[in-house]
Amino acid sequence: MVEIEYKKARIRLGNTDLVYEPAEDSFLLADAALKEAKPGMHILEIGTGSGFVSAVLLANLKEICLVATEINPHAARCAKTNAVEVIRTDLFKGLTTRCPETRFDLILFNPPYLPTSEEEKVPGWLNYAFDGGTSGRETLNRFLDEVRDYLKPGGEILVLISSITGLDAVKEKMEKIGFAVNVVARKKVSFEELMVVRGKLF
Amino acid sequence: MKKNLMDILACPICKGDLILNVVEENEEEVISGTLYCPVCKEHYPIDEGIPNLLPPDLRN
Numbered sequence: 001m002v003e004i005e006y007k008k009a010r011i012r013l014g015n016t017d018l019v020y021e022p023a024e025d026s027f028l029l030a031d032a033a034l035k036e037a038k039p040g041m042h043i044l045e046i047g048t049g050s051g052f053v054s055a056v057l058l059a060n061l062k063e064i065c066l067v068a069t070e071i072n073p074h075a076a077r078c079a080k081t082n083a084v085e086v087i088r089t090d091l092f093k094g095l096t097t098r099c100p101e102t103r104f105d106l107i108l109f110n111p112p113y114l115p116t117s118e119e120e121k122v123p124g125w126l127n128y129a130f131d132g133g134t135s136g137r138e139t140l141n142r143f144l145d146e147v148r149d150y151l152k153p154g155g156e157i158l159v160l161i162s163s164i165t166g167l168d169a170v171k172e173k174m175e176k177i178g179f180a181v182n183v184v185a186r187k188k189v190s191f192e193e194l195m196v197v198r199g200k201l202f
Numbered sequence: 203m204k205k206n207l208m209d210i211l212a213c214p215i216c217k218g219d220l221i222l223n224v225v226e227e228n229e230e231e232v233i234s235g236t237l238y239c240p241v242c243k244e245h246y247p248i249d250e251g252i253p254n255l256l257p258p259d260l261r262n
Contacts, residue, residue, distance in 0.1 A: 067210065071260075076252050085204060087253050089214055094246075094255025096212035096219075 001081075006030070009059035011052050014078035020129035022052040024189045029110050029160045030056040032185045032196040036158060039063040041105040044150065046091055046143060047071070049129060051079030053108060058083065069094070072125035091142060097149045105152055110160040111140040136165050144173055148201070156200040158184070163193040174199045203253050204231045213239035213246075214255045220246070 002013045004022065007030070013021060030053045037043060037057055041064050045054045048068035058066060067085045069092070070076040079086040087094050096102065112129055114120075115136035121127050132138055140159065147157055157179070161170055167183070174181045179199030187194045211220055220237040225248075227233055237246040237253055247254050247261075254261060 067207065071256070077250060080250065080252055085207065087203070087207070087211065087255055089255040090257075090260065093214035093257070094212060094253070095210055096217065098212070098217075098219075099209075102210045 006052075007034070007056055007060060009056045011050060011055050012078065012081050013050055014074055018074035018124070018126060019072065019078050020049040020075065020126065022050060024187060025110055025160050025162075025194050026052045028185050028187050028194050029053050029108065029158065029196055032158055032198075033057055033106075033108055034060055035184070036106060036156065036198070037061055037064060038105075041065070042103070042152075044068070044095075044104045044107045045084075046107065046109040047111065047128075048079045048084060048086060049075045049110075051075075051082035051084035051086065053110065054079065054084040055082040071128050074125060075129075091139075092146050092150055095150060100152070103150055103152045103155065105155050107147055107151060107155070107157045108159075109140070109143055109157070111143060113137070113140065113160075113162050113165045115164065132165070136162075137169060140165065140170065141173065144170075144177060148177055151201060154201055156198060159197050159199070161195050161197055163195075167195060167197070170197060178202060203248060203251055207253070211237065211253065211255065213242055213244065214257050215239070215242045215244065218242075 043066045045068040054068045076088045113132040114130045116131040182198050184198045185196040218241045224235040235248045
């Protein structure tokens with residue numbers, strides 16, 4: 001099994017035909033998450049893939065309580081081998097909203113963001129790592145529609161977006177939900193610019 | 203999955219509470235078993251320590 005090292009974490013990767021391989025977007029989100037996460041926080045990562053971002057947090061921060069979700073069975077098993085407590089579900093589906101004490105301080109999401117038509121879909125589970133619907137924002141929008149119910153008052157989210165996703169549309173939607181919005185990290189890679197957008201509840 | 207994960211899990215269909223049935227566990231966590239929703243009458247499997255809370259039509 002292939003392993004990579006990043007910021008004190010050793011991460012096992014899955015078969016790259018089945019599990020998204022950590023790339024510039026993963027590294028940018030992990031770096032931003034390391035700056036936002038504090039000891040004692042309850043943290044949720046949606047769509048953890050190989051478990052890369054969560055594993056980096058676990059290796060660098062003591063006393064965080066972290067769980068992750070993942071829809072792809074191959075990726076979920078990979079995250080589990082990286083000692084990430086993973087739940088196989090679609091975004092927030094298998095998570096409760098019933099009691100305020102179990103809500104999260106910080107929620108992370110690196111959504112699939114490529115604008116994808118029917119003909120462009122990748123066969124199998126790996127499609128979930130890329131396919132952002134025709135707008136590129138469909139999964140992110142579903143996430144944003146629900147995320148507030150899983151956050152503590154004053155809680156925050158970090159989402160990875162690309163210049164392809166369109167910052168303005170994402171920012172507008174986040175502000176409507178009640179987030180104060182900032183871009184906390186940027187990186188140009190070949191044909192796009194990656195950004196980590198932070199939303200903090202008032 | 204660690205047993206305290208039950209605090210945050212819910213049925214993906216009705217969002218109701220689930221009942222844990224352990225088949226195999228070690229000192230740290232539940233390795234296999236089921237999560238049962240008494241409202242939807244649906245069993246959700248736990249395999250290799252991972253609870254599968256996908257609706258039945260997406261499970262495999």
